[in-house]
Amino acid sequence: MKKIGVFVCHCGINIAATVDIKSVVEELKDYPGVAYIQDYKYMCSDPGQNLIKDKIISEKLDGVVVAACSPTLHENTFRMTVKTANMNPYNCEIANIREQCSWVHKDRSAATAKAKLIIKSVVEKALLDEELEPVKVPVVRKALVLGGGIAGIQAALSIANSGYEVILVERQSSIGGRMAQLSETFPTLDCSQCILTPKMVDVAQHGKIRLMTYAELADISGFVGNFKVKIKQKARYVNWDECTGCGLCVEKCPRNVPSEFDQELGKRKAVYTPFPQAVPNKPVIDADNCTYFKTGKCQLCKTVCPFDAVDFDETDKFIEEEVGAIVVATGYEVYPILNMSEYGSGKLPDVIDGLTFKRILSASGPTGGEVRRPSDGKVPKEIVFIKCVGSRDPENHFPYCSKVCCMYTTKHAMLYKHRVHDGQPYIFYMDVRAGGKGYEEFYQRAQEEEKVIFLRGKVSKVYQDDDKVVVCGIDTLSGTNVEIQADMVVLAMAIRPSKGAEDLAKLLKIGIDQNGFLTEAHPKLRPVESLSAGIFLAGCAQAPKDIPDAVSQGAAAAAMVSALFANEYLLHDPIIIGVDEDLCSGCGLCVSVCPYDARELNREKGIVEVNEILCEACGACAAACPSGAAQQRNFTDEQIGNMIKAILA
Amino acid sequence: MTKNRVISSRKIESEALEQLEEISGVNIYACYQCGNCSASCPAVEFMDIPPHQVIRLAQLGFIDDLTGSETPWICAACITCTVKCPRGVDIAKVMEGLRQIVLRSDFEHINIREIDEKLRKKLPQIALIGNFRKTIL
Numbered sequence: 117m118k119k120i121g122v123f124v125c126h127c128g129i130n131i132a133a134t135v136d137i138k139s140v141v142e143e144l145k146d147y148p149g150v151a152y153i154q155d156y157k158y159m160c161s162d163p164g165q166n167l168i169k170d171k172i173i174s175e176k177l178d179g180v181v182v183a184a185c186s187p188t189l190h191e192n193t194f195r196m197t198v199k200t201a202n203m204n205p206y207n208c209e210i211a212n213i214r215e216q217c218s219w220v221h222k223d224r225s226a227a228t229a230k231a232k233l234i235i236k237s238v239v240e241k242a243l244l245d246e247e248l249e250p251v252k253v254p255v256v257r258k259a260l261v262l263g264g265g266i267a268g269i270q271a272a273l274s275i276a277n278s279g280y281e282v283i284l285v286e287r288q289s290s291i292g293g294r295m296a297q298l299s300e301t302f303p304t305l306d307c308s309q310c311i312l313t314p315k316m317v318d319v320a321q322h323g324k325i326r327l328m329t330y331a332e333l334a335d336i337s338g339f340v341g342n343f344k345v346k347i348k349q350k351a352r353y354v355n356w357d358e359c360t361g362c363g364l365c366v367e368k369c370p371r372n373v374p375s376e377f378d379q380e381l382g383k384r385k386a387v388y389t390p391f392p393q394a395v396p397n398k399p400v401i402d403a404d405n406c407t408y409f410k411t412g413k414c415q416l417c418k419t420v421c422p423f424d425a426v427d428f429d430e431t432d433k434f435i436e437e438e439v440g441a442i443v444v445a446t447g448y449e450v451y452p453i454l455n456m457s458e459y460g461s462g463k464l465p466d467v468i469d470g471l472t473f474k475r476i477l478s479a480s481g482p483t484g485g486e487v488r489r490p491s492d493g494k495v496p497k498e499i500v501f502i503k504c505v506g507s508r509d510p511e512n513h514f515p516y517c518s519k520v521c522c523m524y525t526t527k528h529a530m531l532y533k534h535r536v537h538d539g540q541p542y543i544f545y546m547d548v549r550a551g552g553k554g555y556e557e558f559y560q561r562a563q564e565e566e567k568v569i570f571l572r573g574k575v576s577k578v579y580q581d582d583d584k585v586v587v588c589g590i591d592t593l594s595g596t597n598v599e600i601q602a603d604m605v606v607l608a609m610a611i612r613p614s615k616g617a618e619d620l621a622k623l624l625k626i627g628i629d630q631n632g633f634l635t636e637a638h639p640k641l642r643p644v645e646s647l648s649a650g651i652f653l654a655g656c657a658q659a660p661k662d663i664p665d666a667v668s669q670g671a672a673a674a675a676m677v678s679a680l681f682a683n684e685y686l687l688h689d690p691i692i693i694g695v696d697e698d699l700c701s702g703c704g705l706c707v708s709v710c711p712y713d714a715r716e717l718n719r720e721k722g723i724v725e726v727n728e729i730l731c732e733a734c735g736a737c738a739a740a741c742p743s744g745a746a747q748q749r750n751f752t753d754e755q756i757g758n759m760i761k762a763i764l765a
Numbered sequence: 766m767t768k769n770r771v772i773s774s775r776k777i778e779s780e781a782l783e784q785l786e787e788i789s790g791v792n793i794y795a796c797y798q799c800g801n802c803s804a805s806c807p808a809v810e811f812m813d814i815p816p817h818q819v820i821r822l823a824q825l826g827f828i829d830d831l832t833g834s835e836t837p838w839i840c841a842a843c844i845t846c847t848v849k850c851p852r853g854v855d856i857a858k859v860m861e862g863l864r865q866i867v868l869r870s871d872f873e874h875i876n877i878r879e880i881d882e883k884l885r886k887k888l889p890q891i892a893l894i895g896n897f898r899k900t901i902l
Contacts, residue, residue, distance in 0.1 A: 498774055540774035560852075564795040569777065569824065572798070588769055593798050594821045599769035 118178040119151035120242050121171050122235060125159035125184035127214055134218035136228040140183070143232055149243050151175055160190050165197040172201040179203075179242040183211040183235045204247035206690070206750060211238035237759040244755045250687035251728045255341040256440040257681040260285065262333055262620070265293020266663060267655025268445035269315050270670030271677075275443075276324035278678040283437060284319060285347055286329040290394035291316055293447055294656075297377060299477040299485070301663060302527040303558035309393060309480070316395040330400055334434060336623060339729055340650030341440045341686045349433040353401035354387070358425035361389075361397040365417035365426065373405045375482075379472040381490060382482030387417050387426075392480060401426070441650045441677040444624065444634060445670060446617050448656035451506045451610040455513065459505065459578045459607060465491040466585050467578060469609040470524055477531050487535045489604045492583070496603035499532055500587045501525045501543045502575050506610030508546065514610050516631055519660040521608035522549045526559050528606060529568040542569045542600055544589050552662070571598065578605055611660040626651055634658045644672045652676050691749050692731035693738050695724050699745035706737030706746050776826030781866065785823060789862035795852045796820045802846035802856045812836040816846050816856050823859065832870070837863040838895045873897045 122144055126132035137155045145153045152175045156164045159182060168180060180203065182194045187210040195205035213231040221227040257280050261272045264286030272284040284291070296316075298308035319325055328347060335346035354365075369385035377390040384390070386406040387399050407414040408428060418426040450471050453462035460467045466489045468476075479485040489496050503521050506513040522545070529541035548570070550559040562568045573590035580586075587600045613632040621628045626646040627635035634653050637645040644652050652673040655666040680686070692714075702722040707715045714730035715737060717723075724746075737746045744753060776782075786793065796817075803815035814822070814836045822830050831837070837860045846856040875896050877885070885893075 538774075540777060542772070560795075560797070563797060564792060564852075567777075567794045569772070571772075591821075591825065594818055594825065594827075596825070596827075597769045598825075599771045601771065601773065 117149055118243050119176060120149045120179045120181060120239055121152040121168070121175060121177040122150055122154075122181045122183065122239065123159055123164075123168055123171075124153070124155040124213075124235070125164070125182065126155065126157045127159075127185060127218075128157065131184070131214050131218045131231075134221055134224055134227045135213060135231045136224060139228055140231055140235065144235055144239075147236055147239060149239055151177060159184050160193055165193070168194070168197050169201045172198060172203055177203070179207040179209070179245060181209050181211055181235065181238050181242050183213045183231070183238075185214040186210075186212050186216075206248040207242065207245050209238050209242045209245065211235045233763045236765075237762040240758040240762045241750070241755050244752065244758065245750050248690040248749060250690050251692070252685040253341050253688055253729050255681060255683060255686055256343075256438045257281070258283065258437070258439045259441045259443065259677050259681075260333075260343070260345055260437070260439040261443045261445060263293070263445035263447055263655065263657065264288070264291030264319075264327075264329065265445060265447045265655060265666070266295045266312065266315070267447070267657075267666040267670040268293070268443065269319055270667045271443045271445060271652075271654050271674045272325055273315065273318055273322065274671045274674030275677050276322050278674070278681070280324065280678065280681050282325045283347070283439065284325055284327050285331050285333060286327075287332055288390060289330045289352070289398075289400045290390050290396065291319060291327065291329060292391070292393075292395065294471075295663060296391060296393070297379075297471060297478070298474050299479070299481070300527065300531060302523045303552070303554040305527070305531070307479075313393045313395075316393070320395045327396065328435070329396060333620065333623065336442075338438075340648075341680070342729070343439050343442060343650065345437050345439055345442075347435045347437065349435060351403070351430040351432050352398075353403065353406075353426065353428055353430050354399055355425045355427050355430070356396065356398050358423045359398045359421075360423060361399070362422065363389075363399070364420050364422065366399055368416050368420045370414070370416060371405060371407050373402065378475045378482045379469075381472060381475055401428075441652065441680050442624065443652045443654055443670075443673045443677065444620070444626070444646070444657055445654040445673075446620060446657040447614045448611045448660065449614045451513070451612050453607060453609065456505060456607065456609075458576065459502070459605070460580075464578065464580050464585060464605075465489075466496075466603065467605045467607065469607050470521065470528065471609075473528055473606045474524075477528070477535070485535075487532055487539075494583075494603065495536055495539075497536070497539050498600060498602045499529075499539060499541050500575075500585075500600055500602040500605045501529055501541065501608065502578075502587075502605065503543065503545045503608045504574075505607040507608075514612075514631060516610075516660070517549065518608070518611040519549070520611070520662045523552070523555055523558070523662065525606075525608050526550075526562045526568070530562050530566050533566045533568065540569070541566075542571055542587075542602075544571050544573060544575050544587075546572070546574065552664070611656060613657055617657060624648065624651055626653075644669055644676055650680065688729050689733065690728075691733050691751070692726065692728050693733060693735065693746050693748045695726055696745040696747060697721075697723050699743045700724055701743055701745070703742065705740045705742065709736045709740045711736065770827070772825050777824075779826055779828065781828035781832075782823065782826055784866060785828060785859065785862045788865050789855065789858040791855050791858050791862070793820050793823050793854065793859065796824065796850075796854045797852060799851060801849045801851065802854075805845050805849045807843060807845065808839050808841055811839045816840075816860075819863070820854065820856065820859065828866075831863050832867050834863075836860070837867070841891070 195208045198208040199205045211234050217231050259275045259282045261268045261284045272282045276282045301308050331349045334348040338344045365387045369387045371386040372383040374380035375382045375384035387401045389399050403409045475481040507518040550556045571591045573592045575589035584601045636643045654670040654673040700723040704717045712730045714727045738748050800817045803817045814834045840860040844857040
């Protein structure tokens with residue numbers, strides 16, 4: 117028979133106050149299989165661990181039972197302890213006499229009797245424990261980053277700079293994301309494109325990054341370290357291998373389409389690059405708006421292209437790749453004004469959202485950076501900004517704070533004042549959230565130096581009166597209902613996860629919260645991991661955040677990926693459910709109950725085979741198996757039977 | 766329902782507001798309405814508009830509300846508000862500015878000559894000045 121050592125922990129008074137440790141030791145020392153027993157005040161302390169180590173060697177123990185707290189706390193500690201004494205870690209078992217005994221009972225004698233039974237049953241388990249080795253899985257050291265905004269760009273660059281290959285997939289034809297649309301950034305007012313474009317160029321020139329724009333993730337299978345992904349390369353109708361980006365096709369294209377990049381204030385062509393600094397700076401043809409695709413006539417772009425790069429016959433392609441880790445950085449979109457009936461439902465031309473105002477402020481925007489209102493191009497002299505539009509409104513819209521609006525609205529008012537010196541900006545707010553380095557100072561500067569009028573209260577309605585947009589609201593600080601005859605109104609619309617984020621989450625089998633943002637594994641301690649191993653989160657896809665936060669999270673996700681890739685193998689817990697080939701009849705019952713797709717019926721051999729990496733040891737198959745062929749390692753039917761017998765004896 | 770009051774850049778850039786800022790030398794837009802001035806003012810219970818709202822109304826350009834108010838005349842210029850202000854707004858000076866605007870408009874509630882000379886000589890100056898401006902209740 118195996119020689120088992122039992123080590124009983126007092127946990128100070130956590131266990132000892134309710135369980136009579138002396139009596140436990142007295143009774144267990146004669147239990148069959150127990151070769152040695154010892155109690156100690158804190159078994160998890162260094163001296164406690166050393167005690168276990170020494171006794172394994174001096175008493176020549178084959179297995180160890182530590183009667184202490186829940187295995188969720190110190191199982192790993194003690195397994196590592198026995199390992200240093202050359203014992204297989206899976207021969208160390210925990211008998212939980214704290215959470216499942218001393219903490220939940222008051223009657224000392226009954227608790228003591230229960231503790232004895234718990235330890236006896238675990239001794240029975242330990243007697244039949246096998247030596248197990250973790251399952252080794254090779255890691256594909258290549259990462260997939262979904263989304264080419266600033267978070268995805270940072271993640272891709274950081275992973276690539278660690279020496280690993282990266283595939284960066286972006287839905288638009290250029291990377292850059294929302295940040296490329298901004299004019300200046302708070303709180304330093306440095307030009308957004310000036311700080312972003314060098315990073316975009318870094319991505320394009322990096323030898324370790326494969327850039328796939330105008331592409332989307334179509335399918336995924338596999339698991340951490342070994343994902344198989346299928347990427348859909350949408351038809352560009354321009355052969356980018358031949359195209360030099362000369363722009364002749366764009367120049368000659370006769371068809372004008374509202375530009376998404378300019379929030380539809382400006383125009384683009386049907387063959388286009390979204391903005392001048394696009395990376396890659398090569399055009400695509402928007403088939404939905406192309407005259408040739410609609411009428412079968414035109415082909416002007418094809419005619420003028422000096423490199424014969426236009427190819428109307430191009431089709432969507434699917435590319436298959438293997439990657440070890442995935443970073444999801446799919447970003448955000450702006451909640452449409454359409455949803456705000458009290459602010460004109462988007463029908464008032466001079467009531468626009470913040471992102472549109474950013475395009476108006478941008479030197480590369482539709483007005484060349486001059487503040488002119490959309491309706492008649494007049495320079496607005498009285499401009500009203502409204503914050504928390506759709507945000508912080510659980511009754512009608514969204515319960516959360518969109519986080520960036522306080523700062524960007526303050527920035528907008530300031531930039532407006534810089535452009536229109538005799539203009540007056542007003543900001544309606546409910547609270548001002550200026551938490552961040554240099555943010556509060558920026559906000560105070562707007563009040564004190566720029567004389568931006570902050571009005572604390574909500575705007576009840578906005579309506580057109582001749583060429584004015586009348587804003588009715590309240591200033592709760594003075595208790596005054598106020599009215600402003602404005603020339604233009606800018607709404608800080610709520611931020612939403614970008615379109616398709618929910619479908620992508622389903623595809624990747626990662627969680628989303630009630631507002632559609634991706635769920636992190638732990639809100640504080642695991643903020644960049646999803647609940648699926650090997651899939652990480654960055655940027656506004658996870659929650660609204662500003663540029664510094666998005667960059668930090670992108671870099672953090674990259675650090676997690678690099679840590680994963682630093683291993684040649686991933687180790688998987690060996691306590692999985694195998695198949696006894698002699699007993700298995702190939703009925704396939706276990707295959708249908710497995711939630712992890714870990715079991716497969718081999719019809720040729722007539723038995724079920726297990727993918728040990730995918731198995732999460734839930735035990736559904738072991739319960740379903742009619743022949744007893746599916747046995748969980750170190751939780752065999754015999755072991756569990758013996759444990760029950762020990763308790764009922 | 767209260768009628769909406771129109772705020773506009775004309776009000777905010779009005780002469781009266783400019784005059785107030787010039788006399789007091791205070792940038793009233795530095796105020797972020799924490800309310801510490803009103804919380805610490807020893808005379809606030811006698812005022813019709815508490816000090817933080819005086820600043821607020823000035824920010825919005827409603828100077829007429831303030832020149833018609835009793836608050837500047839209740840203010841004893843103890844400068845507790847000024848000392849307490851986290852944004853360096855000298856509220857006591859704003860009060861003095863408001864008093865000056867009224868004084869310069871030549872408006873008095875009582876006629877000094879109607880007060881008995883004996884009594885007049887005994888009265889403290891601040892009480893006299895206060896009486897010129899305050900509504901007799």
